[in-house]
Amino acid sequence: MSITRRSFLKLSGAIAGGLVASSKKSWKPASAVDYSSLKIEYGQESTTICPFCSVGCGMICHVNDGQLINVEGDPDHPINQGTLCTKGNSIFNLAYIYNDDGKIQENPYRVTKVFYRAPYSGKWEVKDWDWALDKIASRIKETRDETFETTNEEGVTVNRTTAMAHLGSAMCNNEETYLFQKMARAFGMINIDHCARL
Amino acid sequence: MSEIGFPPDASTEFNEFYNFLDKEYLDIKESLKDADLNPQDFIRRESNRQNDIELPLFKIDSIHFFEDYIQNLFISLSEEFMANNKGNIELKDFFKKMKSDPSKIQKILKDYMNGKIDKDIDISAEFLNSISIYLLRPFFSWISSNINNFDSMTDKWFKNYCPFCGSKADLGYLSNEEGQKYLWCSLCGTDWRYHRFACPHCENVAADGSNYFIIKGSPYKVDLCNNCNDYFKVVDERKLPEEKRFLNSWSINDLICLHLDEIARQEGHN
Numbered sequence: 001m002s003i004t005r006r007s008f009l010k011l012s013g014a015i016a017g018g019l020v021a022s023s024k025k026s027w028k029p030a031s032a033v034d035y036s037s038l039k040i041e042y043g044q045e046s047t048t049i050c051p052f053c054s055v056g057c058g059m060i061c062h063v064n065d066g067q068l069i070n071v072e073g074d075p076d077h078p079i080n081q082g083t084l085c086t087k088g089n090s091i092f093n094l095a096y097i098y099n100d101d102g103k104i105q106e107n108p109y110r111v112t113k114v115f116y117r118a119p120y121s122g123k124w125e126v127k128d129w130d131w132a133l134d135k136i137a138s139r140i141k142e143t144r145d146e147t148f149e150t151t152n153e154e155g156v157t158v159n160r161t162t163a164m165a166h167l168g169s170a171m172c173n174n175e176e177t178y179l180f181q182k183m184a185r186a187f188g189m190i191n192i193d194h195c196a197r198l
Numbered sequence: 199m200s201e202i203g204f205p206p207d208a209s210t211e212f213n214e215f216y217n218f219l220d221k222e223y224l225d226i227k228e229s230l231k232d233a234d235l236n237p238q239d240f241i242r243r244e245s246n247r248q249n250d251i252e253l254p255l256f257k258i259d260s261i262h263f264f265e266d267y268i269q270n271l272f273i274s275l276s277e278e279f280m281a282n283n284k285g286n287i288e289l290k291d292f293f294k295k296m297k298s299d300p301s302k303i304q305k306i307l308k309d310y311m312n313g314k315i316d317k318d319i320d321i322s323a324e325f326l327n328s329i330s331i332y333l334l335r336p337f338f339s340w341i342s343s344n345i346n347n348f349d350s351m352t353d354k355w356f357k358n359y360c361p362f363c364g365s366k367a368d369l370g371y372l373s374n375e376e377g378q379k380y381l382w383c384s385l386c387g388t389d390w391r392y393h394r395f396a397c398p399h400c401e402n403v404a405a406d407g408s409n410y411f412i413i414k415g416s417p418y419k420v421d422l423c424n425n426c427n428d429y430f431k432v433v434d435e436r437k438l439p440e441e442k443r444f445l446n447s448w449s450i451n452d453l454i455c456l457h458l459d460e461i462a463r464q465e466g467h468n
Contacts, residue, residue: 038457038461040414042409042410043411044408044409045407045410060377060394073377074394075377075378075394076378076393076394076395081376082375083376
Protein backbone atom coordinates (compact mmCIF):
# COMPACT_ATOMS: atom_id res chain seq x y z
CA MET A 1 0.00 0.00 0.00
CA SER A 2 1.54 3.30 -1.05
CA ILE A 3 -0.18 5.49 1.51
CA THR A 4 1.23 5.84 4.98
CA ARG A 5 -0.07 7.11 8.27
CA ARG A 6 2.06 10.20 7.80
CA SER A 7 -0.38 11.40 5.19
CA PHE A 8 -3.51 9.87 6.67
CA LEU A 9 -3.17 11.47 10.09
CA LYS A 10 -2.94 14.91 8.68
CA LEU A 11 -5.90 14.22 6.47
CA SER A 12 -7.96 12.74 9.29
CA GLY A 13 -7.35 15.73 11.48
CA ALA A 14 -8.32 17.99 8.64
CA ILE A 15 -11.49 16.06 7.95
CA ALA A 16 -12.41 16.03 11.62
CA GLY A 17 -11.79 19.74 11.78
CA GLY A 18 -13.80 20.52 8.70
CA LEU A 19 -10.93 21.78 6.62
CA VAL A 20 -11.14 19.46 3.66
CA ALA A 21 -13.58 21.59 1.76
CA SER A 22 -11.41 24.64 1.99
CA SER A 23 -7.85 23.90 1.03
CA LYS A 24 -6.85 27.51 1.60
CA LYS A 25 -7.21 27.20 5.35
CA SER A 26 -3.97 26.60 7.16
CA TRP A 27 -3.76 23.54 9.34
CA LYS A 28 -1.31 22.44 11.95
CA PRO A 29 -1.44 19.35 14.16
CA ALA A 30 -0.14 21.23 17.18
CA SER A 31 -0.56 24.86 18.00
CA ALA A 32 1.64 27.41 19.75
CA VAL A 33 4.92 26.09 18.37
CA ASP A 34 6.87 27.80 15.62
CA TYR A 35 8.71 24.81 14.15
CA SER A 36 11.18 26.92 12.20
CA SER A 37 12.72 28.21 15.40
CA LEU A 38 13.27 24.81 17.01
CA LYS A 39 16.88 23.92 17.60
CA ILE A 40 17.86 20.69 15.88
CA GLU A 41 20.98 18.86 16.99
CA TYR A 42 22.48 16.03 14.95
CA GLY A 43 24.34 13.11 16.45
CA GLN A 44 25.68 9.68 15.71
CA GLU A 45 25.50 6.68 18.02
CA SER A 46 27.69 3.61 17.84
CA THR A 47 28.45 0.72 20.13
CA THR A 48 31.58 -0.10 22.07
CA ILE A 49 32.68 -2.21 25.06
CA CYS A 50 33.44 -0.70 28.45
CA PRO A 51 37.23 -0.77 28.98
CA PHE A 52 37.10 -0.82 32.77
CA CYS A 53 36.67 -4.45 33.76
CA SER A 54 36.46 -7.93 32.32
CA VAL A 55 32.67 -8.15 32.47
CA GLY A 56 32.65 -6.50 29.03
CA CYS A 57 29.48 -4.40 29.21
CA GLY A 58 28.11 -2.94 25.98
CA MET A 59 27.92 0.83 25.66
CA ILE A 60 26.47 3.33 23.21
CA CYS A 61 28.61 6.38 22.46
CA HIS A 62 26.91 9.52 21.15
CA VAL A 63 29.10 11.76 19.03
CA ASN A 64 28.45 15.17 17.53
CA ASP A 65 30.99 16.58 15.04
CA GLY A 66 33.67 14.23 16.33
CA GLN A 67 33.01 15.25 19.93
CA LEU A 68 31.81 12.65 22.42
CA ILE A 69 28.64 14.03 23.99
CA ASN A 70 27.17 11.11 25.94
CA VAL A 71 27.71 7.45 26.85
CA GLU A 72 24.96 5.05 27.95
CA GLY A 73 24.51 1.31 28.45
CA ASP A 74 23.54 -0.72 25.37
CA PRO A 75 20.09 -2.26 26.02
CA ASP A 76 20.62 -4.84 23.26
CA HIS A 77 23.88 -6.11 24.71
CA PRO A 78 23.44 -9.61 26.19
CA ILE A 79 25.73 -9.03 29.18
CA ASN A 80 24.55 -5.79 30.74
CA GLN A 81 21.22 -5.27 28.89
CA GLY A 82 21.47 -1.50 29.17
CA THR A 83 22.77 -1.24 32.72
CA LEU A 84 26.15 0.14 33.75
CA CYS A 85 27.93 0.20 37.08
CA THR A 86 28.81 3.50 38.74
CA LYS A 87 32.27 3.45 37.23
CA GLY A 88 30.98 2.60 33.76
CA ASN A 89 28.34 5.30 34.01
CA SER A 90 31.01 7.90 34.64
CA ILE A 91 33.19 6.82 31.74
CA PHE A 92 32.39 9.99 29.85
CA ASN A 93 34.51 11.81 32.43
CA LEU A 94 37.60 9.85 31.44
CA ALA A 95 38.09 12.34 28.65
CA TYR A 96 35.60 15.17 29.18
CA ILE A 97 33.92 17.12 31.94
CA TYR A 98 31.26 19.80 32.01
CA ASN A 99 32.59 23.22 32.98
CA ASP A 100 30.79 25.81 35.11
CA ASP A 101 28.92 27.08 32.03
CA GLY A 102 27.56 23.58 31.35
CA LYS A 103 29.77 23.17 28.27
CA ILE A 104 31.88 20.12 27.49
CA GLN A 105 35.63 20.53 27.85
CA GLU A 106 38.59 18.17 28.02
CA ASN A 107 39.13 16.76 31.50
CA PRO A 108 42.13 18.75 32.82
CA TYR A 109 42.81 16.05 35.44
CA ARG A 110 43.27 13.25 32.95
CA VAL A 111 46.81 11.86 33.28
CA THR A 112 48.35 11.64 29.82
CA LYS A 113 52.08 11.63 30.72
CA VAL A 114 54.35 9.54 32.89
CA PHE A 115 54.76 11.07 36.37
CA TYR A 116 57.61 9.94 38.62
CA ARG A 117 58.19 10.68 42.27
CA ALA A 118 61.68 9.68 43.38
CA PRO A 119 62.16 8.02 46.80
CA TYR A 120 61.99 10.62 49.62
CA SER A 121 61.00 13.35 47.12
CA GLY A 122 57.89 15.52 47.56
CA LYS A 123 57.64 16.43 43.87
CA TRP A 124 56.33 14.74 40.74
CA GLU A 125 58.58 14.79 37.69
CA VAL A 126 57.38 14.28 34.11
CA LYS A 127 59.30 11.48 32.38
CA ASP A 128 59.06 9.85 28.98
CA TRP A 129 57.82 6.30 28.42
CA ASP A 130 61.24 4.87 27.47
CA TRP A 131 62.71 6.11 30.71
CA ALA A 132 59.80 4.67 32.71
CA LEU A 133 59.93 1.24 31.06
CA ASP A 134 63.71 1.01 31.55
CA LYS A 135 63.27 1.97 35.20
CA ILE A 136 60.58 -0.65 35.79
CA ALA A 137 62.67 -3.34 34.07
CA SER A 138 65.78 -2.55 36.10
CA ARG A 139 63.87 -2.56 39.39
CA ILE A 140 62.18 -5.87 38.59
CA LYS A 141 65.55 -7.43 37.74
CA GLU A 142 67.20 -5.92 40.82
CA THR A 143 64.47 -7.15 43.17
CA ARG A 144 64.29 -10.58 41.57
CA ASP A 145 68.06 -11.09 41.69
CA GLU A 146 68.17 -10.06 45.34
CA THR A 147 65.28 -12.18 46.53
CA PHE A 148 65.17 -15.22 44.23
CA GLU A 149 65.06 -18.55 46.13
CA THR A 150 65.99 -21.76 44.35
CA THR A 151 65.10 -24.04 47.28
CA ASN A 152 63.04 -23.66 50.42
CA GLU A 153 63.99 -24.50 54.03
CA GLU A 154 63.38 -28.22 53.48
CA GLY A 155 65.63 -28.24 50.41
CA VAL A 156 62.77 -28.57 47.92
CA THR A 157 63.31 -26.75 44.60
CA VAL A 158 60.97 -23.74 44.40
CA ASN A 159 62.61 -21.17 42.02
CA ARG A 160 60.53 -18.30 43.31
CA THR A 161 60.49 -14.76 44.63
CA THR A 162 58.00 -13.61 47.23
CA ALA A 163 59.18 -10.01 47.06
CA MET A 164 57.05 -9.17 44.01
CA ALA A 165 53.44 -9.69 43.08
CA HIS A 166 51.52 -9.34 39.82
CA LEU A 167 48.05 -7.88 39.57
CA GLY A 168 46.34 -8.33 36.20
CA SER A 169 44.29 -5.55 34.65
CA ALA A 170 40.74 -6.00 33.42
CA MET A 171 41.54 -3.61 30.60
CA CYS A 172 43.62 -6.42 29.06
CA ASN A 173 41.95 -9.07 27.00
CA ASN A 174 42.15 -12.79 27.64
CA GLU A 175 45.19 -13.40 25.42
CA GLU A 176 47.13 -10.47 26.84
CA THR A 177 46.36 -11.61 30.36
CA TYR A 178 47.64 -15.12 29.53
CA LEU A 179 50.94 -13.68 28.31
CA PHE A 180 51.29 -11.47 31.38
CA GLN A 181 50.87 -14.38 33.79
CA LYS A 182 53.40 -16.40 31.78
CA MET A 183 55.85 -13.52 32.15
CA ALA A 184 55.14 -13.21 35.88
CA ARG A 185 55.75 -16.96 36.39
CA ALA A 186 58.98 -16.72 34.35
CA PHE A 187 60.17 -14.09 36.82
CA GLY A 188 59.45 -16.53 39.64
CA MET A 189 56.45 -14.67 41.02
CA ILE A 190 53.98 -16.80 42.94
CA ASN A 191 51.67 -14.01 44.09
CA ILE A 192 49.59 -13.56 40.94
CA ASP A 193 46.12 -12.12 41.04
CA HIS A 194 43.67 -10.16 38.92
CA CYS A 195 41.58 -7.11 39.65
CA ALA A 196 38.45 -8.82 38.31
CA ARG A 197 38.73 -11.91 40.58
CA LEU A 198 35.32 -11.42 42.07
CA MET B 199 14.65 29.30 20.64
CA SER B 200 11.27 27.63 21.00
CA GLU B 201 10.86 24.48 23.01
CA ILE B 202 8.31 21.70 22.79
CA GLY B 203 6.92 20.51 26.08
CA PHE B 204 5.33 17.14 26.53
CA PRO B 205 2.75 16.80 25.27
CA PRO B 206 2.75 19.89 23.05
CA ASP B 207 -0.49 21.82 22.75
CA ALA B 208 -2.64 20.17 20.13
CA SER B 209 -4.87 22.18 17.85
CA THR B 210 -8.58 22.40 18.69
CA GLU B 211 -9.55 20.21 15.71
CA PHE B 212 -7.30 17.40 16.86
CA ASN B 213 -8.38 17.62 20.47
CA GLU B 214 -12.05 17.51 19.58
CA PHE B 215 -11.63 14.61 17.21
CA TYR B 216 -9.61 12.56 19.68
CA ASN B 217 -12.05 13.30 22.48
CA PHE B 218 -14.77 11.96 20.24
CA LEU B 219 -12.73 8.82 19.48
CA ASP B 220 -11.95 8.30 23.18
CA LYS B 221 -15.63 8.33 24.01
CA GLU B 222 -16.57 5.95 21.20
CA TYR B 223 -13.77 3.53 22.06
CA LEU B 224 -14.70 3.57 25.74
CA ASP B 225 -18.30 2.67 24.87
CA ILE B 226 -17.11 -0.21 22.70
CA LYS B 227 -14.80 -1.46 25.43
CA GLU B 228 -17.68 -1.49 27.91
CA SER B 229 -20.04 -3.31 25.56
CA LEU B 230 -17.41 -5.92 24.65
CA LYS B 231 -17.16 -6.86 28.32
CA ASP B 232 -20.66 -8.30 28.16
CA ALA B 233 -20.36 -9.70 24.65
CA ASP B 234 -20.26 -13.42 24.07
CA LEU B 235 -16.90 -13.28 22.29
CA ASN B 236 -13.74 -15.21 23.09
CA PRO B 237 -10.52 -13.32 22.25
CA GLN B 238 -8.77 -16.64 21.59
CA ASP B 239 -11.08 -17.19 18.58
CA PHE B 240 -9.47 -14.29 16.75
CA ILE B 241 -5.92 -15.55 16.79
CA ARG B 242 -4.02 -18.32 15.06
CA ARG B 243 -3.86 -21.51 17.07
CA GLU B 244 -1.88 -23.46 14.50
CA SER B 245 1.85 -22.79 13.97
CA ASN B 246 2.32 -19.23 12.89
CA ARG B 247 5.47 -20.02 10.91
CA GLN B 248 5.14 -20.26 7.13
CA ASN B 249 8.12 -20.33 4.75
CA ASP B 250 10.37 -19.06 7.53
CA ILE B 251 8.13 -16.05 8.12
CA GLU B 252 6.44 -15.71 11.46
CA LEU B 253 2.90 -14.55 10.87
CA PRO B 254 1.12 -12.15 13.18
CA LEU B 255 -1.50 -13.59 15.52
CA PHE B 256 -4.67 -12.01 14.18
CA LYS B 257 -6.82 -14.02 11.76
CA ILE B 258 -8.14 -11.56 9.18
CA ASP B 259 -11.24 -13.62 8.43
CA SER B 260 -12.42 -13.27 12.00
CA ILE B 261 -13.28 -9.58 11.50
CA HIS B 262 -16.89 -10.57 10.81
CA PHE B 263 -17.38 -11.38 14.53
CA PHE B 264 -17.38 -7.63 15.14
CA GLU B 265 -19.82 -6.84 12.32
CA ASP B 266 -22.44 -5.01 14.40
CA TYR B 267 -19.93 -3.07 16.47
CA ILE B 268 -18.04 -1.94 13.39
CA GLN B 269 -21.26 -0.88 11.70
CA ASN B 270 -22.24 1.27 14.70
CA LEU B 271 -18.79 2.82 14.95
CA PHE B 272 -18.83 3.53 11.24
CA ILE B 273 -22.13 5.41 11.56
CA SER B 274 -20.76 7.52 14.44
CA LEU B 275 -17.56 8.28 12.55
CA SER B 276 -19.41 9.24 9.40
CA GLU B 277 -21.68 11.57 11.36
CA GLU B 278 -18.69 13.20 13.03
CA PHE B 279 -16.91 13.67 9.72
CA MET B 280 -20.00 15.00 7.94
CA ALA B 281 -20.81 17.43 10.73
CA ASN B 282 -17.52 19.14 9.96
CA ASN B 283 -17.63 18.75 6.18
CA LYS B 284 -21.20 19.49 5.15
CA GLY B 285 -20.23 20.65 1.68
CA ASN B 286 -18.11 17.66 0.81
CA ILE B 287 -20.15 15.67 -1.73
CA GLU B 288 -17.50 13.01 -2.18
CA LEU B 289 -17.61 12.12 1.52
CA LYS B 290 -21.39 12.31 1.60
CA ASP B 291 -21.74 9.84 -1.32
CA PHE B 292 -19.25 7.48 0.21
CA PHE B 293 -20.98 7.32 3.59
CA LYS B 294 -24.38 6.93 1.94
CA LYS B 295 -23.16 4.02 -0.16
CA MET B 296 -21.57 2.31 2.82
CA LYS B 297 -24.62 2.67 5.04
CA SER B 298 -26.83 1.09 2.39
CA ASP B 299 -24.62 -2.01 2.22
CA PRO B 300 -23.02 -2.85 5.61
CA SER B 301 -21.17 -5.86 4.17
CA LYS B 302 -19.13 -3.45 2.07
CA ILE B 303 -17.35 -2.15 5.19
CA GLN B 304 -16.27 -5.67 6.14
CA LYS B 305 -14.84 -6.11 2.66
CA ILE B 306 -13.00 -2.79 2.83
CA LEU B 307 -11.44 -3.74 6.15
CA LYS B 308 -10.40 -7.21 4.98
CA ASP B 309 -8.89 -5.69 1.82
CA TYR B 310 -7.10 -3.16 3.96
CA MET B 311 -5.60 -5.88 6.15
CA ASN B 312 -4.44 -7.64 2.99
CA GLY B 313 -2.87 -4.44 1.67
CA LYS B 314 -5.46 -3.83 -1.04
CA ILE B 315 -7.95 -1.09 -1.84
CA ASP B 316 -11.16 -1.77 -3.74
CA LYS B 317 -10.91 0.09 -7.05
CA ASP B 318 -14.68 0.61 -7.24
CA ILE B 319 -14.72 2.86 -4.20
CA ASP B 320 -14.71 6.45 -5.27
CA ILE B 321 -12.83 7.99 -2.37
CA SER B 322 -9.19 8.85 -1.78
CA ALA B 323 -6.83 6.08 -0.67
CA GLU B 324 -5.66 8.21 2.25
CA PHE B 325 -9.20 8.54 3.54
CA LEU B 326 -9.86 4.81 3.24
CA ASN B 327 -6.64 4.19 5.09
CA SER B 328 -7.63 6.44 7.95
CA ILE B 329 -11.21 5.22 8.28
CA SER B 330 -10.01 1.59 8.28
CA ILE B 331 -7.58 2.29 11.07
CA TYR B 332 -10.14 4.11 13.20
CA LEU B 333 -12.65 1.29 12.70
CA LEU B 334 -10.23 -1.52 13.58
CA ARG B 335 -8.29 -0.04 16.48
CA PRO B 336 -10.68 -0.57 19.39
CA PHE B 337 -11.29 -4.22 18.49
CA PHE B 338 -7.62 -5.04 17.98
CA SER B 339 -6.86 -3.34 21.25
CA TRP B 340 -9.52 -5.44 23.02
CA ILE B 341 -8.24 -8.73 21.59
CA SER B 342 -4.56 -8.06 22.20
CA SER B 343 -5.18 -7.06 25.80
CA ASN B 344 -7.14 -10.25 26.46
CA ILE B 345 -5.05 -13.00 24.89
CA ASN B 346 -2.80 -15.22 26.97
CA ASN B 347 0.94 -14.55 27.28
CA PHE B 348 0.86 -11.76 24.74
CA ASP B 349 3.27 -9.60 26.75
CA SER B 350 5.96 -12.27 26.77
CA MET B 351 5.56 -12.57 23.01
CA THR B 352 5.95 -8.85 22.33
CA ASP B 353 9.11 -8.68 24.42
CA LYS B 354 10.78 -11.28 22.18
CA TRP B 355 9.36 -10.33 18.79
CA PHE B 356 12.20 -8.13 17.37
CA LYS B 357 10.59 -7.88 13.93
CA ASN B 358 9.65 -4.77 12.00
CA TYR B 359 5.97 -5.68 11.84
CA CYS B 360 3.40 -5.96 14.59
CA PRO B 361 3.16 -9.36 16.35
CA PHE B 362 -0.60 -8.94 16.55
CA CYS B 363 -1.84 -7.46 13.27
CA GLY B 364 1.29 -7.34 11.07
CA SER B 365 1.30 -3.57 10.46
CA LYS B 366 4.45 -1.50 10.36
CA ALA B 367 5.30 1.19 12.87
CA ASP B 368 5.99 4.87 12.30
CA LEU B 369 6.73 5.66 15.90
CA GLY B 370 8.62 4.12 18.79
CA TYR B 371 9.93 4.84 22.23
CA LEU B 372 13.00 4.23 24.34
CA SER B 373 11.89 2.71 27.62
CA ASN B 374 12.42 4.46 30.87
CA GLU B 375 14.10 1.36 32.31
CA GLU B 376 17.28 0.86 30.28
CA GLY B 377 16.58 2.63 27.00
CA GLN B 378 15.30 -0.45 25.16
CA LYS B 379 13.64 0.41 21.86
CA TYR B 380 9.98 -0.44 21.39
CA LEU B 381 7.90 0.10 18.27
CA TRP B 382 4.26 1.16 18.35
CA CYS B 383 1.98 -0.45 15.79
CA SER B 384 0.41 2.24 13.61
CA LEU B 385 -2.80 0.23 13.37
CA CYS B 386 -3.54 -1.47 16.70
CA GLY B 387 -1.20 0.37 19.07
CA THR B 388 0.62 -2.79 20.27
CA ASP B 389 4.17 -2.07 21.36
CA TRP B 390 6.93 -4.61 20.89
CA ARG B 391 10.66 -4.82 21.45
CA TYR B 392 12.98 -3.99 18.57
CA HIS B 393 16.70 -3.67 17.93
CA ARG B 394 18.07 -0.31 19.02
CA PHE B 395 20.25 0.13 15.92
CA ALA B 396 18.14 -1.42 13.18
CA CYS B 397 16.01 0.67 10.82
CA PRO B 398 12.35 -0.39 11.26
CA HIS B 399 11.70 0.33 7.56
CA CYS B 400 14.54 -1.54 5.78
CA GLU B 401 15.92 -3.51 8.78
CA ASN B 402 19.44 -2.33 7.98
CA VAL B 403 21.79 -2.28 10.96
CA ALA B 404 24.21 0.62 10.71
CA ALA B 405 27.53 -1.06 11.48
CA ASP B 406 29.48 2.19 11.49
CA GLY B 407 27.05 4.15 13.64
CA SER B 408 23.50 5.32 13.36
CA ASN B 409 22.60 8.96 12.70
CA TYR B 410 19.83 10.87 14.40
CA PHE B 411 18.66 14.34 15.29
CA ILE B 412 16.97 15.59 18.39
CA ILE B 413 14.88 18.64 19.07
CA LYS B 414 16.67 20.40 21.87
CA GLY B 415 14.51 20.72 24.98
CA SER B 416 12.13 17.92 23.97
CA PRO B 417 12.05 14.14 24.48
CA TYR B 418 11.87 13.50 20.74
CA LYS B 419 14.57 11.83 18.70
CA VAL B 420 14.43 11.03 15.00
CA ASP B 421 16.59 8.12 13.80
CA LEU B 422 17.85 8.51 10.24
CA CYS B 423 18.66 5.59 7.98
CA ASN B 424 21.55 6.02 5.54
CA ASN B 425 20.46 2.90 3.69
CA CYS B 426 16.87 3.77 2.75
CA ASN B 427 16.98 7.50 3.58
CA ASP B 428 13.85 7.05 5.69
CA TYR B 429 13.43 8.24 9.25
CA PHE B 430 11.85 6.91 12.42
CA LYS B 431 10.41 8.94 15.27
CA VAL B 432 11.23 7.96 18.82
CA VAL B 433 10.09 9.34 22.17
CA ASP B 434 12.75 8.99 24.84
CA GLU B 435 10.82 8.20 28.03
CA ARG B 436 13.90 8.87 30.13
CA LYS B 437 13.63 12.52 29.18
CA LEU B 438 10.00 12.79 30.27
CA PRO B 439 9.20 14.15 33.71
CA GLU B 440 8.07 11.27 35.93
CA GLU B 441 4.56 12.63 36.31
CA LYS B 442 4.12 12.71 32.53
CA ARG B 443 5.42 9.25 31.66
CA PHE B 444 1.95 7.77 31.89
CA LEU B 445 0.98 10.06 29.00
CA ASN B 446 3.49 8.42 26.70
CA SER B 447 1.12 6.27 24.71
CA TRP B 448 0.65 5.69 21.03
CA SER B 449 -2.58 7.69 21.08
CA ILE B 450 -1.10 10.82 22.63
CA ASN B 451 1.84 10.60 20.27
CA ASP B 452 -0.56 10.17 17.36
CA LEU B 453 -1.70 13.63 18.19
CA ILE B 454 1.54 15.40 18.60
CA CYS B 455 4.34 13.97 16.52
CA LEU B 456 3.55 15.45 13.13
CA HIS B 457 6.00 18.28 13.61
CA LEU B 458 8.79 15.68 13.50
CA ASP B 459 7.65 14.53 10.06
CA GLU B 460 7.68 18.10 8.88
CA ILE B 461 11.20 18.67 10.19
CA ALA B 462 12.52 15.33 8.86
CA ARG B 463 11.21 16.18 5.39
CA GLN B 464 12.76 19.63 5.60
CA GLU B 465 16.03 17.90 6.45
CA GLY B 466 15.81 15.89 3.24
CA HIS B 467 14.48 12.52 4.38
CA ASN B 468 11.62 10.55 2.82
